[in-house]
Amino acid sequence: MTKARIVVTLKTGVLDPQGKAIEAALKSLGIQDVGSVRQGKVFDVEIKGDDPVQAENTLKTACEKLLANTVVENYSIEIA
């Protein structure tokens, strides 16, 4: 079994209203050093087999087909 983590984030320039709200909430809690916040998603996935190259290819397909909407999101894959 290969363990992997996928991180999906909004592309630069795409408005992130949720990130803005979180940023404002952090500032309202007195955490004034916060510059900006962008919200994303993390997926921890287990892939059958022990071949990291094959796992990465499988996960790329998963990202392109479902996990990320590449119109507005980027993804990165980390194999543990």
Next chain:
Amino acid sequence: MRAAVIVFPGSNRDADVTRALTLAGAEVTKVWHADTELPAGTDLAVLPGGFSYGDYLRCGAIAGRAAAMDAVRAHAARGGLVLGICNGFQILCESGLLPGVLMRNVDRRFICHRQMLRVERADTRFTGAYTKGQVIDVCVAHGEGNYFADPETVARLEGEGRIAFRYSDAAGELTVDANRNGSLNAIAGIYSEKLNVLGMMPHPENFVEDLIGGTDGRGLFESLAA
């Protein structure tokens, strides 16, 4: 006109759109999302509003990959008509039948109110009962209706006359206040390249009877059934 309304787990406007279509004279069959074919002779496939799969992952993302969507894609490729309303529009974008994406509303609020729309063209199968530039009074109810696409895509949609409706005021002016979700170019609905697929955030099916408060949505269903 034979219409097939696709029902996903979490669809909740299928009964309303069925009623609107029936009132306009269409014959309506409901199709379950796991079905792999549309009924023979289907002219129009409809993706109703709601919260398919609880909006998990992204609105419309999981429904966009459902088995019935392969049948809808094949139907659209043959030139068949497809209408997606609200969550249905989100599903059309996620399934690749329409370009772009519906993002979180710019003010982060779920909006639910009457909404004026400007009809951008009246020469399609969806809008023949309206006139170009007509302002219609319908409803919106969504949290993710903020239309976004890259500048090239938006320019292509504009250049090819593929904007179906825009959020406007009662005079047809595109004011900032009228575009509450923050959509690019006040886009409320778009067509596919061949004008046989329409996705729109507002709900025309809400306003098809005087009893409910308006009838401006009727034109869309009457255009389709004509």
